[in-house]
Amino acid sequence: MGLRDDLQADIAAAFDEDLADAVRAFTLTRVTTGEYDPVTGEQTSTTETFSGRGVFGRFKAEQVDNQHILATDEKLTVLQNELGTAPADGDDIDGKRVMTVGQDPAATSWTIQLRDA
Numbered sequence: 001m002g003l004r005d006d007l008q009a010d011i012a013a014a015f016d017e018d019l020a021d022a023v024r025a026f027t028l029t030r031v032t033t034g035e036y037d038p039v040t041g042e043q044t045s046t047t048e049t050f051s052g053r054g055v056f057g058r059f060k061a062e063q064v065d066n067q068h069i070l071a072t073d074e075k076l077t078v079l080q081n082e083l084g085t086a087p088a089d090g091d092d093i094d095g096k097r098v099m100t101v102g103q104d105p106a107a108t109s110w111t112i113q114l115r116d117a
Contacts, residue, residue, distance in 0.1 A: 007108045008081050015053065015079070025053045026076070028083065029092040050085050054078035059113075073099065074114040080107065087112050 015023045027049055034044035055077045064071050074096065078087070080103075087110055091098040096114035103110055 004106055004108055007106050008079055011079055011108065012082070015055075019055060022055050023053050024056055025051065026094045027051055028085070028087060028098075030085070030088070031092075048085075050083055052078055052083040054112075068100075069113065070115065072116060076110075076112040076114055078110045078112060080110060083110075086110070092117065 028051075030048045030050075032046045032048070034046065036043045057075045057077070059069050059073060059075050063069050064073075076093065080086075087093070087098050087101045089098055089100060093112070093114055095117055097117045099113040099115050101110055101112050
């Protein structure tokens with residue numbers, strides 16, 4: 001196992017044990033808009049859902065600038081190997097809109113900024 005695998009295994013174990021009280025399941029919903037059909041006048045769309053778990057929290061006061069990060073925004077930390085897809089701006093997680101997605105240097109987790117839709 002490499003370093004990345006070791007980190008993910010350690011964090012997953014913490015999610016199961018030490019952080020179990022803070023970890024919450026969620027559903028990520030992604031709607032992909034297809035092409036417009038001029039004959040029918042409709043645009044097709046595809047909806048995908050992914051289940052995951054993570055730690056929901058808040059941003060530090062010094063990070064809140066009320067422009068890019070609002071005081072009401074939530075911070076979600078998710079293991080990359082447990083979600084099944086990379087979250088993207090505009091996705092929906094439990095009724096909140098994904099604003100930004102960051103990745104840690106070891107590529108083991110995502111930090112997701114969520115905002116009320």
